[in-house]
Amino acid sequence: EVQLVESGGGLGQPGGSLRLSCAVSGFTFSSYAMSWVRQAPGKGLEWVSSMSASGETSYYADSVKGRFIISRDNSKNTLYLQMNSLGAEDTAVYSCAKDRDPFGVVYMDVWGKGTTVTVSS
Amino acid sequence: SYVLTQPPSVSVAPGKTARITCGGSNIVRKSVHWYQQKPGQAPVLVVCDDSDRPSGIPERFSGSNSGNTATLAISRVEAGDEADYYCQVWDSSSDQVVFGGGTKLTVL
Numbered sequence: 001e002v003q004l005v006e007s008g009g010g011l012g013q014p015g016g017s018l019r020l021s022c023a024v025s026g027f028t029f030s031s032y033a034m035s036w037v038r039q040a041p042g043k044g045l046e047w048v049s050s051m052s053a054s055g056e057t058s059y060y061a062d063s064v065k066g067r068f069i070i071s072r073d074n075s076k077n078t079l080y081l082q083m084n085s086l087g088a089e090d091t092a093v094y095s096c097a098k099d100r101d102p103f104g105v106v107y108m109d110v111w112g113k114g115t116t117v118t119v120s121s
Numbered sequence: 122s123y124v125l126t127q128p129p130s131v132s133v134a135p136g137k138t139a140r141i142t143c144g145g146s147n148i149v150r151k152s153v154h155w156y157q158q159k160p161g162q163a164p165v166l167v168v169c170d171d172s173d174r175p176s177g178i179p180e181r182f183s184g185s186n187s188g189n190t191a192t193l194a195i196s197r198v199e200a201g202d203e204a205d206y207y208c209q210v211w212d213s214s215s216d217q218v219v220f221g222g223g224t225k226l227t228v229l
Contacts, residue, residue: 035218106152
């Protein structure tokens with residue numbers, strides 16, 4: 001069974017940092033690009049970042065570029081999102097998703113349930 | 122950056138066909154994908170590459186793409202189809218994923 005399980009969410013301070021993890025099982029992690037997508041309370045889906053299967057290529061939304069860093073450890077079947085300089089606008093449920101393709105982002109065919117990030121003092 | 126525009130809401134009677142549009146500049150040149158999200162649940166891919174259905178998705182779900190509008194059609198609508206629906210493309214000019222704002226489907 002394919003599973004994506006996010007962790008690392010919680011309360012973050014404005015200007016602070018959090019690191020999210022997404023542990024996957026049930027498929028060959030190193031063969032697929034992966035993405036982070038967030039959803040603020042009562043709002044729609046917002047793409048955050050994606051990374052190719054090899055980890056060589058990464059992509060970012062303008063809203064997080066320069067603040068967030070996506071990475072992956074294919075030996076641990078885990079995707080990460082380092083979130084820095086947090087602001088209230090980053091409050092959301094963050095989900096990881098598997099792409100159909102190894103090289104770039106086409107579409108996301110499997111999603112995790114997400115982890116909640118709340119940025120507040 | 123590329124923008125996808127969806128109507129905020131669509132209502133349909135049970136048994137009828139619901140059509141949800143996704144507008145974008147010359148969207149026909151892009152591959153459009155559709156997701157269904159029910160309250161408290163993760164999104165589910167229902168249509169990919171404009172009109173393909175992933176395994177396990179009922180034939181009632183279909184997609185099309187022409188000109189500046191892509192459309193998700195749901196025939197013989199059931200109460201269980203009530204959900205938010207999002208379209209998505211990859212914008213190669215900016216190297217970014219773009220989601221539409223989402224459409225809430227209400228089954229009357």
